[in-house]
Amino acid sequence: MPISRNTAIAIIAVLGALLVFRIATADERPSRIIYPEQRLPLRFSHAQHMGTVKMSCETCHTGIRTSASSLDNNLPQEADCVSCHAIDRTKPEKTTAGPAAACVRCHPSYDASQGRIERVLLPIPNLKFSHQGHLARGDSCETCHGDFSAVEEASAEHLPSMRTCQGCHDGKKANDVCTTCHLAQAGLLMQSEFPGVGTLSPSGSLRGARHDMEFRTSHKYAAQNDSEFCASCHRKDFCQDCHNGIQKPMDFHAGDYVRIHSMDARRNSPDCSSCHRLQTFCQGCHSRMGVADDEKGGQFRGTGAYHPEGWNGGGLAGRSANHHAFEAQRNIKQCASCHREHFCISCHSAETGGIRANPHPRDWRGSRRCRALVKRSRRMCLRCHVDPAIGC
């Protein structure tokens, strides 16, 4: 049966919405980097033990009050179960009137023919944590793990997320230094790389600094007023490797960037000065390639081949849309990538025999900008104005 165009669009829209909903709602889980993937092939009802039988957590998790490290395995062992469950390894299929004793009741993977069960895999969390310390301060199990009286099988979903920790670790009630809980490297830098597990990156809940695929171009605004937050995971060499780098970042300036960089330079977007300086990087490479206005070797010098018609002349009233003044006012950095100051001065100087073209913006005299510059950097004025009495 043919499907109409509208039907197809509706189906795609619904599937798309379901996909977005599915992915969006699957996000608020504890980190798989902090709690590496577990495998708990067990059948255990917390609801029955705690809700029905009214047992406490410590009935089974017997060592929890003395556990001072996350290295400890605090899962109940068989010895903790036998106080209620009459387990007998010689009778794996034993039936009882009371609490179940057969292996398969708690270990659903039990293979009677082989006498084997699937093992529990409970990797050590990449976290520092002392149950002893927290319980001694009066915290309850529910504070971090929530109410288990209605929970069937526990999983990693019931481990606390950072938002839970921040309920107390706010810098006042309890320490909020990252390495209080997170593992640290030398120099107390937070460990973020966990080989074989993954890379721990901010979720964005603290500073809105989620390290998404576009973060490299927008991180400035997360770093600008709290660089110490970045320094929790990154040393300064991390910044330097890009911002003062000697190597083209292949993903940021991908492909034939030499050929296409002129547009970024003209718009100054991204801001070239984040990593490069006009007077060295731009001019150095342009000089090297013979496209700068070097008196000694510039290939375009004096040819008129580079700039379009109408680039010079005309005076204020007769300027064409191609006139260099508009480019210089807007983004003189592109001019400075080939030309040096003295090139501008040769025409714009007020004193030295050029055409004395006035480069100042309109209403310059008396402007706050003029006064500020003259007051603080008068010697700049003397590049063009020899008269020491110059002012605003």
Add this chain to the structure above:
Amino acid sequence: MAEEPEPGIVRRLRMPWRYGAGFSAALLLLLSARTSQAYEFEVKAQTVGQGATLRTLGLGANSSVLRRRRLTQSLQLSIWDLAGTRDAFARWQPQGPKGPRYYFASYLRLDHEQGSWASGQLLLDGRLVDVIDAIPELERTSLQLDILYGYFGAEGLAGGRIDVFAGRQMDVQTLDWFSMDGIKIRAHLPASLQVEAFAGLRVRDNSFGATDAFSPDGTSSAFCEEFVEGESYGSGGWRPIDGLPITMGNRFTSDAELCPQRDEAMPTLGFAVATEHLRKFTGRLSYRRSHSSSPGILGEVDRLDNPDLGYYPFESEIADSGVNEERLALSLRGHLSPGGSLRLTPYAAVRYSVLHGLIDEAHLGTKFVRNAHSLEPEVFYSAPTFDGNSIFNIFSSEPYNDARITWRFSPKTHVWSSYLRGWGRRYHSEDAQQAVDAVGLGANTYSGGGQGGLRRRSGGWEVRVDAFAEAGYGGRRAGALLAGGFEVSRDLALHGRFSLVHLGEGSPGTLEGTAGGLQAGVRYRLNRGIATSLVVEETSNAFDSFALAAVALVDLAFQPKT
């Protein structure tokens, strides 16, 4: 989980390290010192070799291919916990012993760039001179030792209230960053505030062991001239400083070294007030001022026909010093959870250049985050400003406004990620509007564009595609990048990237064409802490049939990305 250290003894060399006999000797001395049980140190070294071809934009037959080579050795050395065992405990336990932390952190780099034009000689006015003298900028990348930073830190003094940092340090200081040789003191006050004060010499390209990336941007140091008097006082003109006879024969020095203004030290001081330990709000107010003396008599350096005794005209009548940079900046950022899973991050930042008497950067926006989705509208303002010595402060007068909006999708599972971004820009001409209209510039005062990307990571695979299109002032550009990577094993990873961009430059110029690039790379981990990488890039466009670039890298203290 790493192993527990033995109490009180922490020595951790993260990698085999062979860098230099002198430095090794220094480390041995440190290790053999009686206090060696009280610190730990970290060494990272990286060797990068690069080779590339660059085609010059020659006129017709003059076009040629330049071959460039670059070898860079970097070394990061940090010695932590110089006077105690606090760090060692704190690394493994939630709470370390109370008390100050003392440490030293440094990052050195030896960079050698060479190839066509970086060395050799050319005939100039009938004289054979080193190319590096004719094009002084080349000297910056020929052979240099960079001390990117190197400082001592003492944190937690006076009961945790005072931190002190001394040495060469770089700092992000609200909307920009800088480097200085000096001292910074930070005090942690009650009411969740910290105050910083700092003073020192600004690191600039002429500072010892400095890189040019730290200089205030401008052109004042690119070309060095002196004012040569004419027949009467003040009637002369600016002329290049003639120092060729001094530097001839040395490939790694140039006339650019004879630049009195650039040689002047640049004292810098400033302060900052910032919040700390606040979860819902962060803010920072900072001030920074750099100035330099006006150079005096040139003396014997000057050997021109009409010798002058000064660098500027009317040497005795200008100010003794001038301001290179003076900035006051404020940044505010909220971190709010109004309800449910919605999080808001409103932010505002503004920077006032006291030197120029204007606001040169401002930014306002809000990020809305709900689960894996975020939406961020923002507006941005920028006015170009430069080093106080640069005449470009006069010529450059046109600010612009950006409006941007970005949607991001980034779930914690990291399997799928995506973003869409749109932006528009308007330039504000300071010229009279009628003049702008008269020359038809109005249509060229706007630019805008959009881009988007999609990434999938799964089972060692990563595939990413980005596409973009831009038009308006600056030119038209549209293209796409396709990148992929695969971790063959924990030790071996492959990656590649293909890019295709069509561009059409607007005025000035008529450059139009399509450029393509292909990259392939491999990373191989030789051992724990040692990795090698090789990246080869081939590009092609309407002007070049090929342009090959290669980067080889040896990384010690390497931490594999997972």
